[in-house]
Amino acid sequence: MTVDLTPVTLAEKSMLSNLYQLYHYDFSEYTSEDINQEGKYDVNIDFIWEGDKRWRPYFIMISGTIAGFVIVLLENLDTDPDPTHVIYDFMILKKFRRSGVGYAAAMQIFELYKANWSLAQMESNTPAIAFWQKVLKDYTNDHYTETFRDDARKYIQTFSTKE
Template identity: 30%
Template sequence: MSTHFENINPMGISLVPSKQKAVIEHLMQFYLYDFTEFLDIDVSNLGSFAPYPGLDEYWVKRETRFPYLMTYLGKPAGFALVDRMDDRTEADFYLSEFFVMKKYRRCGLGSWASHQLFDRLSGRWKVTQVSTNKPAQAFWRKTIGAYTNYQYEERVDSERGNPSQYFTSK
């Protein structure tokens, strides 16, 4: 007797309702911890990072801010914060933050989730990485390349040296 369970995707991504905002706030601590490898940020005397600036706007400005939670087998595994750009001359959407917990990296969740985001919010995208975060740069070049068949443009910010990829989603 054959079952159809092998076809069930263990990955999920969905907009986070305000009543679940704390999940993103908690995951943000791990994200900021990971960033200590690339940026000079410290915890407070209480041992936690400062709240992410403007995080509440993702639940107040729902027409221009999109907080997504990634799950793996129903458990929180990461998040994405997407902004609709105020000035649309550069792009329609900006991927402000993107985080996958280390446990769930290299299983395809990040690529799958980013492709889901690009499909759900069709338009012109800008994705930026910190200049010192070489693993993120490699991930986004590969992921956006696969999504666009390598039809994207990369520009480097002359002041900070941060690379950004520009492309149009389907």
């Protein structure tokens, strides 16, 4: 099984938007978000393509099939020539979870950018916390920092892929 990251183009925006519906569905377990009167989650991803160069959307692919997506944000790119890179959103379709796809995709995304990184997970999303702790322990040889922000109720991990 080969996992590939493919940049999402403007022409593929509707596919990513559809995946965001599934992402919000999965996430509603932690956010208690409800669907709207049309039976959808209120999702607008236009900001990714509105001239803001900080956003890097990727499909996570397996043999030409979409298995999920990852959105990287180059935080403060407009004011800092060396921005912190943030995993803004990360989603693996359920049929591909616990198969190593997410792990492989995470490792690849960190290899794409030599940068300072920051990741965050909601306190209640224990599967995501465990996933990222495992990935970061392996990727950094346990050389990352984790803090808990009580005000945001989030775990935040920071590390660097710079040489």
